Amino acid sequence: MTAQIIIHKAGPGLSVQDLGRVGQTHLGLSRGGAADRLALYEAAALLGLSAPIAALEMPIFGGVFEVSVPSRFALTGAPMRAQIGTRALAWNASHHLQPGEILTIGAATAGVFGYLTFAAGLEVAPRLGSRSTHLTAGLGSALQAGTHLALGTDTSQDHADMVLRSDTRFQGGPLRYIYGPQTGLFDVQTVARFDKTTFTRAPSGNRQGVLLQSGTAPFPAQAPAGLASDFIQEGDIQMTGDGHPFVLLSECQTIGGYPRIGTVLACDIPRIAQAPAGAPVKFTHVSLAEADRIAASQKTLLQDLRRQIRPLIRDPRTIPDLLGYQLISGVSAGREPEE
Incomplete structure (x- = not known):
């Protein structure tokens, strides 16, 4: 079976974006690509990738997604409400999605552009050296409900359930x-x-x-x-x-x-x-x-971000202030040691 993402619901302007096209100005084509390129670097760090890859850019609203194979993914950029089934997900973090599970991403709680990046990569045919949708130039179009996107191969299952500290760029x-x-x-x-x-x-x-x-x-x-x-x-x-x-x-x-x-x-x-x-x-x-x-x-941006990632659920043995957390059974949800 071909690995796929199934888009059950798409917010307005949902599109595929990478770092954009360089050297096309003489053709009247601007670079395009992700409005927030830092979010793609954050995703690469969270997923243990060697470089940023194409992601789904979600302006203001997200969508509803499913996969046909077990998949690692990262949520970066503008924080949005996200959940798998009824389980809420941390933002600026990496997670697993299994076939049959439904990933729902709602409205942004801050900022404008959220990003959903799958570690396997989106197998969208490159045009002029990029997988990016350039809406004003007519290269591709916004994604709609019912779209199936092919996924590549994720060669590693490491770097899931990792988190980066939230950034402050979403309030001006x-x-x-x-x-x-x-x-x-x-x-x-x-x-x-x-x-x-x-x-x-x-x-x-x-x-x-x-x-x-x-x-x-x-x-x-x-x-x-x-x-x-x-x-x-x-x-x-x-x-x-x-x-x-x-x-x-x-x-x-x-x-x-x-x-x-x-x-x-x-x-x-x-x-x-x-x-x-x-x-x-x-x-x-x-x-x-x-x-x-x-x-x-900025040339060492990805390496710098890699040094900042932490496990989403921290090992209690590595928490020096563990006694400062509320961990009483029946009172705590058990997730206080999250980074």
Whole structure:
């Protein structure tokens, strides 16, 4: 029997996403891929994989899933209510799913994009070097109820029932950015005010980008009439015609004419992608040298995450403060030693 995932129910926008496509800008195709790439690295660490693989991206709502073979999987990204049957599951953790069991993933309790990653990998045919669905480019489409997706082969049953400490990127927060070739179109006072302003994520937004609001005066550029369109990329902070910042995300266009005040560092894009409507966002300028240093530190991201994983149910013999837990029979659910 071919190993499969059966999707019994799909939330809006459910799609297959990996790290995206590199080097296709000349074709007018942005990188695409997961809106929150950090979530794919977290899944790889939890499942003991050598690199991130394609996952199911779930915007706001999850779905109902079944497998035809015993499968390990990880739940990462925006925390969502999840359960197998009636058993609640920890988020940012890896688990087992057996044939006949039903995995139900509900609404996000924080953030926007949740991810369901199977250790066996999704056997979706690559296009232009990626398995990612690029909705705006017409590469693939959102998944629907009744879809069957082929699974690869999971060569290890290790790294299940593992957990990573929850991250804080799901409530907005600081975004580091560098100046770009069009920052000079904004006067010094406007740039300084931009850095001091706390914005909020507007209700409008998707995988192409998110609009930010401030309730203050706009941030106009001193751009000449008829500013020529230029190459743009994920992370660019475009200033719309009415002077409000719009941060581009994974499925952004590749050419744009709005002036850009700067570019968000790649490692901070998951924070803006996961910011829910109304979440506060504040920009902090960093030098190019500092940005290079931060980028270099990201090269060991997967190894760093691997060092942070812990057993979901800890061995009582390894817990130094065991006597501080409530473990009385009949009073405790018996899961207090979870990480």
